[in-house]
Amino acid sequence: MAKNRKTVLAIVLAVKRGFVSPEEGMKILEQAESGDATQAEATVFGFIPTSHQEELRADAAELAEDNSQATRILEEAGVPPDVQQTLLSLGTAAEPNRDDVEATLLSLAPTTANTQVEMPQVKSAAERYQVLREHARGGMGRILIAVDKVVGREVALKELLPFKNLSGSSASPGTPMSATSTTATARFLREATVTGQLEHPNIVPVYEIGQRDDGSLYYTMKFVKGRTLATRLRAIRNDVDLSPEEKLTERLKLLDGFVDVCNAIAFAHSRGVIHRDIKPANIMLGDFGEALVLDWGLARIRGGEDIAMSGGGSGGVKDSQASAEITLEGEVMGTPAYMPPEQAAGKLAAVDERSDVYSLGAVLFEIVSGEPPYQGKTAKQVLSSVLSEQPRLIREISPDAPPELAALVQRALARNPAERFKSARQLAEQVQAYRDGRMV
Incomplete structure (x- = not known):
């Protein structure tokens, strides 16, 4: 029975994390409940990328062994008490109603779109x-x-x-x-x-x-040969041969690329496109000084349908144990450490160009201070901080940080969108003025 219980919980987690649809999950659950737990386990892990299998397997084993731990994790994932009871009865003698199980899986699944997808007509040999x-x-x-x-x-x-x-x-x-x-x-x-x-x-x-x-x-x-801004910042942070002052000097060399990124975002805004996931990991630094913005998968086009907002779903944070630096999907979209309060609150209709300005400010915060404005062990912790707390002060993290840049960051990270820079272009102009030695 323990084997069966662990397999069932692995299926539930796979649905929760978006690897398996609720419909697919029900079919595998029926396979497990028929007594073939080994085959059911092989089936569900066939859907899961290799890089995620070990973590999901360990989480399922932990849930199967400890009911109190299972309850705690399910609570953190935002699962209601009645749904928790249904999940924890899976794989035991107290067989739950099939409709309850199916409803549970549907409630756990990440936000999905019900729109038909038009496939591209272009084909290539x-x-x-x-x-x-x-x-x-x-x-x-x-x-x-x-x-x-x-x-x-x-x-x-x-x-x-x-x-x-x-x-x-x-x-x-x-x-x-x-x-x-x-x-x-x-x-x-x-x-x-x-x-x-x-x-x-x-x-x-x-x-x-x-x-x-x-x-x-x-x-x-x-194909851009180089490394991401996140990789470069991490290398500077971990370089034991550099003093704090030298690390600051190395980070400030990245400002020219940051200005280029601001101008790229300003151009996108002029075309009605909002990025919604600006972060160091989505900025590529080329080997010849170029800086490029990557990953427009969460972009919103003004006046167009928002894929993330269509369809049903449980909403909230897809995985409460997720890293603060990975992209979440669902009602809360983006990367917690770099998203503005309105985005962290799931108010996707309120996310506009000024939201991207905030995210640019969060990237600038990390360039100047060496750390993101908010930190926490999980995405849920960071989201809570973004919603309820002011960002940390740059000069407390990096006392030698230029006060002019600290002031620019503070304005870009204003909780009220109306108090931020009006545009990404305006932020670019202010940072460029600092680089040119002009008054900011």
């Missing part, structure tokens, strides 16, 4: 791209480094990972997508089309959006 290696991977997609043999250049090829069916194999073309996979597809295409329409020197250009013969989606973009 498989022979065009020669894949060299995998560059990065996330829960829903991965980036490959490939050679475009038509023009003879290296490109970054981003593809949406296939959603697996219950046998563990990839779904065939034409198979109806679950709500979860539909949402991921819509966001993938939104990111590709939005990025492709923003032609700016500091925004990575998209070359092609395509669909292979097997139905899988991809798009290609410029």
Whole structure:
């Protein structure tokens, strides 16, 4: 029974974290309840990316062994008491009502969109791209480094990972997508089309959006050799050979790239696009001094449908144990340590250009001080701080920080959007004035 209970809880966690849809979860639960827990466990982990399997397996084992711990974790995840009781009865002799279980899974699932996704008509021959290696991977997609043999250049090829069916194999073309996979597809295409329409020197250009013969989606973009701003800031922070003053000097060298980023965001705003997830990890520093804004997957187009706001879902923080520096989805979208209060409160209709200005201010805070404005062990802790507390004072973290920059950061991070800089361009002009030695 313990084996069965652990498997059932693994299925529940997989649904909660968006790896499995509620419908898929119900089918695997029925498989587990029929007595084949081993096969059910293999099925559910077939949906989960390898990089997430160990953590989810450990969490399921912990929940299965300790009811009080299970209750605490479910409370932190925002699960109501009646739903907790249903979950904790799974895999025991007290078999719950099937409708209750299905309703529970639906309540746990992340926000999904019910809209139909229009697939791109452009198709490209498989022979065009020669894949060299995998560059990065996330829960829903991965980036490959490939050679475009038509023009003879290296490109970054981003593809949406296939959603697996219950046998563990990839779904065939034409198979109806679950709500979860539909949402991921819509966001993938939104990111590709939005990025492709923003032609700016500091925004990575998209070359092609395509669909292979097997139905899988991809798009290609410029491959920028370099590292993210987050990586550079971390390297400076961890360099034991640098004094605090030298670390500050190294960080201030990043201001020119920051101005470029502000101008890129200002350009996007002029085209009606709000990024909503500006952070150091989404800023690429090229080997030749260029700075580029990445990842427009959460972008909102003024006047257009907001994928994140359509459909139902439990809302709130997708995973209360998530890192403060990863992107959350659902009613709370973005990265907690860098999002403004209105975004942290889930008021997506109130998120506008000034919200991006706040996030730029949070990035500038980290450049000047070496740390983000809010810190905590989990996303939930950081969100709570963003909603209820003022950001820390830069001069308390970095006493030698230039007071002019500290003042700019304080204004950009104003809790009231009306008190922030009116635009990303205005913030860029003020930082550039500091760099030029002019009065700020």
